[in-house]
Each structure stands twice: as structure tokens, then as C-alpha cells.
Amino acid sequence: MSDYVSQIDIAKYDLWKKAKPLIGRLDIELTERCNNNCLHCCINLPENDLSARRKELSTDELKRIIKEAADLGAMTIRFTGGEPLLREDFKELYLFTRKLGVRVMLFTNACLITPELADFLAEFPPREKIEITVYGMHKESYEKATRAKGSFDAFWNGVNLLLERKVPFVVKGAVLPSNKDEVEEFAAWAATIPWMDHPPSHSMFFDLRCRRNTGKNRTIKKIRLSPEDGLKILTRDKDRYIKGMKEFCSKFMRPPGTKLFSCGAGHGGGCVDAYGKLQLCMGLRHPDTVYDLKNGSVKDAIFNFFPAIKATEAVNPDYLKRCAGCFLKGLCEQCPAKSWMEHGSLDTPVEYLCDVAHAQARYLGLITTSEKAWEIEDWQGRIKRFSKTD
Numbered sequence: 001m002s003d004y005v006s007q008i009d010i011a012k013y014d015l016w017k018k019a020k021p022l023i024g025r026l027d028i029e030l031t032e033r034c035n036n037n038c039l040h041c042c043i044n045l046p047e048n049d050l051s052a053r054r055k056e057l058s059t060d061e062l063k064r065i066i067k068e069a070a071d072l073g074a075m076t077i078r079f080t081g082g083e084p085l086l087r088e089d090f091k092e093l094y095l096f097t098r099k100l101g102v103r104v105m106l107f108t109n110a111c112l113i114t115p116e117l118a119d120f121l122a123e124f125p126p127r128e129k130i131e132i133t134v135y136g137m138h139k140e141s142y143e144k145a146t147r148a149k150g151s152f153d154a155f156w157n158g159v160n161l162l163l164e165r166k167v168p169f170v171v172k173g174a175v176l177p178s179n180k181d182e183v184e185e186f187a188a189w190a191a192t193i194p195w196m197d198h199p200p201s202h203s204m205f206f207d208l209r210c211r212r213n214t215g216k217n218r219t220i221k222k223i224r225l226s227p228e229d230g231l232k233i234l235t236r237d238k239d240r241y242i243k244g245m246k247e248f249c250s251k252f253m254r255p256p257g258t259k260l261f262s263c264g265a266g267h268g269g270g271c272v273d274a275y276g277k278l279q280l281c282m283g284l285r286h287p288d289t290v291y292d293l294k295n296g297s298v299k300d301a302i303f304n305f306f307p308a309i310k311a312t313e314a315v316n317p318d319y320l321k322r323c324a325g326c327f328l329k330g331l332c333e334q335c336p337a338k339s340w341m342e343h344g345s346l347d348t349p350v351e352y353l354c355d356v357a358h359a360q361a362r363y364l365g366l367i368t369t370s371e372k373a374w375e376i377e378d379w380q381g382r383i384k385r386f387s388k389t390d
Contacts, residue, residue, distance in 0.1 A: 021073025023302060025105075027271040027282060028065070030090070031056055031082040035111055036146040038135065040174060040220055042207040042283070042341070044082055056274045059089045061294070063096055065272055068298045070100040074269070076128060080107040080282075082274065091120060103127035109135075110158030110169075111151050118161035129195055130169035132159065133203075136179040137186055144178035168195040175204040175233060177223055183233060199237070204230050205333070205356055208341040210285050224352065227359035235363065245364055250387040252330035255379070258313050258320060260336050260347055262329060266306035270298075280306060283337035286346060312336075316347040322372075323349055327379035332357035 033052055034044040045052045057065075066077060077097050084090060085108055097104055104126040121130075134155070136142030142152040162169050171190050175183065183202070190200040204225045208217045225233070235241045256262035266280035273279060277290040278301045284290075289309050291301035314320055323334055333353045336346040343350070361367045366382050376382065 021075060022268075022299070023069060023072045023074050024268040025076040025078060026065075026069040026074050026269050026298070027078040027080060028062065029080055029082060029272065029274045029282070030062070030084040030087045030093070031274050033086050034081060034083040034109075035086060036083070036109055036135075036148045036151055038146050038174075039223055040145075040176060040203070040206045042220070043210050047083075047086060052274070056087075057272075057276050059092060061276065062089075062093055065276075065293060065298060066093070066097050066102070067100065070097075070102050072299060072302075074102055076103045076105055078105040078107065083109055083112065085112040085117070091117070094126075095124060098124055098126070106130045107133075108158075109133055109146075109151075109155065110162070111148075111154035113158030113161050115161060118158075118165050118167060121162070121167045122165040125167070130162070130167065132169055132171050134171050134173050134186060134200075135176065137182045137189065141176075141178040141182060145174070145176045163193075166194075169193070170196050170200070172200050173202045174206075175202050175225060175230075180225075183236070202233060204233060205353070207283055207338070210283055210341060212341065212344060227352075227356040230356060231359050231363055234360070242364070245360075246387045248330070249364075249366075249383050253327055253379075253383055254329065255325045255327050255374075256323065256329045258324050260312045260314050261310040263335055265335075265337070266302065266310055268302075270302060270306065280309065281337055284340055286336070286340045286344075289336070289346075312346065314347040316345070316349075318349055319347040322354075322374045323347075324374075326372075326374040327376060327383070328357045328361055328366075328373040331360055 029043075031052070032043050032045045033047050033049050034041070035047045036044070037046070038044065069077060079090075079094070084106065087093070094104055105128040106126055108130065110132045135145035136152070139152040142155065143149065159169075171193060173179075173183070173186050179186075187199055190196050206220050206224050208220055261280070263281075265284065271279045271282045272293065273285070273290075276293045277285075278293050278298065279285060279290050291305045293301070314324060323329070326332065333356075334350055338350050338353060339346055339348045342348070342352075358367065358373065361373060362369060364386060366386055367373055367376065373379070
């Protein structure tokens with residue numbers, strides 16, 4: 001540091017501790033519409049869906065929500081969708097957020113990034129790395145996934161515009177039938193991106209539609225990887241996987257008990273959908289768990305409505321028998337949101353997620369082939385032994 005500037009840890013000072021933000025981050029789905037039509041997507045609507053567009057929050061409504069989040073201390077607003085860049089007022093909303101001193105996290109497919117927009121992002125940096133999802137390393141595989149002609153070239157154009165202007169971004173993938181053989185090629189390319197400090201993550205155990213569209217859900221179920229095939233991808237760097245899982249298991253794996261919300265959903269934030277409903281998380285759209293911001297406030301939702309929802313206890317006998325006592329919670333993605341998407345309830349076990357978690361547990365030696373994790377009594381001992389092995 002220079003003689004005139006020094007760097008300090010403000011968390012050590014009492015004034016900062018007393019001024020701790022009431023919320024940390026707010027996610028906002030600017031639209032459910034998307035310029036792509038990906039096979040696996042849990043939310044997208046057609047780009048030109050006028051009915052959806054008419055129902056979306058107005059610019060002023062979104063600014064009110066963003067301002068309220070900032071007043072509550074939000075450090076970051078995440079703009080997602082759908083494809084958030086479809087909103088004609090995107091730059092206005094982005095700039096409004098940045099002028100409030102709030103960082104912007106942008107999730108995008110990069111296909112709509114123009115030279116003008118790239119210049120704008122370079123001039124007014126988001127202060128968070130942009131996150132871009134990649135659907136294939138070749139035109140055929142990419143456009144089989146997106147089902148949008150010209151999307152591959154548009155994606156590369158957007159990526160190159162950001163690279164040229166040194167706008168920081170990272171990439172993540174989705175393992176689909178069309179690109180499943182390109183995982184290593186994708187990882188090699190991702191490693192060349194200046195801001196990638198770890199290998200890219202991959203979606204493969206896909207969520208069903210958040211709005212429970214049964215027709216599209218059948219398509220998603222067909223392209224999900226089997227637990228065994230997913231495990232092959234997770235363990236392609238075996239040493240790194242084992243090391244990470246030892247640390248993870250020692251900290252986060254334990255039975256959740258009868259309380260449904262054992263995760264951080266709704267704690268210090270939430271997700272605003274395109275129509276003004278505040279949700280505990282992006283996937284949970286059960287009508288009893290969403291708060292209408294058109295008739296209320298972010299503060300009321302987070303400090304009054306959400307705590308009541310998070311106190312919900314499971315009543316499903318199957319959940320109580322299995323999930324409540326299963327020590328693979330953490331490794332398993334079973335949660336009210338997943339149950340809602342799969343079954344339309346909050347506490348019905350999702351067999352697919354159970355199978356995925358048990359496949360990983362068997363690989364790690366936490367259970368044997370014939371065991372079910374909820375039957376294990378000495379689960380602490382198994383985790384302790386696994387975490388300490390060389």
C-alpha cells in the first residue's frame with residue numbers, strides 16, 4: 001500500500017458490527033422469457049411471450065424493490081431470468097442499482113451482449129464477476145441444447161466482446177446429451193479465462209419446472225444423467241473430489257430432523273420473481289410460501305413472513321421415516337423447493353435426489369451397497385472416520 005492509503009479489516013470495528021446489514025443479497029428474476037429454448041431449463045418462457053411481458057414488474061416497481069433492498073443493507077443484487085438482458089430497461093435498472101452502491105451479479109447466456117453493452121459494462125463494472133452458462137463447445141452440440149438457431153455464434157460474440165474489454169466473467173456448464181463428451185474440452189477452455197480461479201461447475205441433476213409444467217418436466221426427466229453417470233463427472237478428478245468431500249462432510253452432513261427448512265433459504269435475502277412475488281429461494285413457488293411485494297415490503301417478508309414459513313414441520317410419514325433421519329442431508333439436495341417442483345408438496349421425498357446422494361455416499365465409503373443412510377445409527381462415527389482417512 002502507498003503512504004497515503006492502508007487496508008483495514010472493518011469487521012473488527014464495533015461501529016461496523018452494529019451496522020450489520022439486515023439482508024445480504026437479493027435475487028431478482030427480471031423476466032422468465034429467454035432468447036434460447038433450452039431442453040433442460042426449469043423456468044424459461046418464449047422470448048416473444050407478450051402475455052408474460054405484460055405481467056412483468058415495471059421499471060418503477062423494480063426500482064422500488066431495489067431501493068428497499070439497498071436501504072436494508074443489501075450488498076449485492078443478482079439479476080437473472082430467463083435472460084435478464086431481454087429487458088429493454090436493463091441498463092437503466094443496472095445503473096440505478098450501481099448508483100446505490102450495490103454490486104450487481106449478472107447471470108446470462110451472453111448471446112445478447114452487443115459492443116454497446118460490453119462498453120457499458122466496462123465503463124460501469126458490476127463489481128461481481130458475470131456468470132455465463134455454456135451449452136456446448138461446438139455449434140451442433142450447443143444449438144441442440146438451446147434449440148435456437150444462431151445462438152452459438154451469438155454466444156461466442158458476447159464472450160469475445162467481454163474478453164476484449166476485460167470485463168470479468170466466469171463460466172459454468174450444463175451436461176446434456178448433446179455435449180456430454182465435451183466436459184474436458186470445456187474445462188480446458190474455461191481454464192484460459194483470466195478470472196476463472198477454479199474448474200467450472202456443471203448442472204446435470206436438473207430441476208424440474210418451477211411452475212410445474214408437466215409436459216416440459218417429462219423432457220427434463222429424460223435428459224437427466226443417471227446417478228452413476230453423474231458420479232463419473234463429479235469424480236473425474238478423484239483426489240480433488242475426495243479432499244473436498246472430506247471437508248464438506250465434516251461440516252455439513254447430519255440428519256435435518258422434522259423441520260423442513262434446514263437450509264439458508266430466506267435468511268438474509270430471497271428471490272423476487274418477474275411478477276413481484278418474493279420467494280425464499282428461486283425454486284420454491286408453492287402459493288403458500290410466496291409473498292406479494294405489490295401489497296407489502298421486502299422487510300416485512302424477510303422478518304415476518306419468511307420466519308413463519310421456515311418454522312414449518314414435515315408431516316409426510318415417508319419424509320419423517322427417511323429424510324428426517326438421513327445423515328446425507330447436505331449431500332442430498334432434498335428440500336421443500338425440490339419437493340414442490342417434483343410433487344407439488346413441501347415434504348415428499350424425491351427419489352431421484354435420494355438415489356444421487358446414495359450413489360455418492362457409496363463411492364465415499366459412507367454406506368455399503370445394501371444400506372440406506374437413514375438406517376445408520378453411528379453416522380457421526382462414519383463421517384469422522386472418512387474425514388480423517390488419508
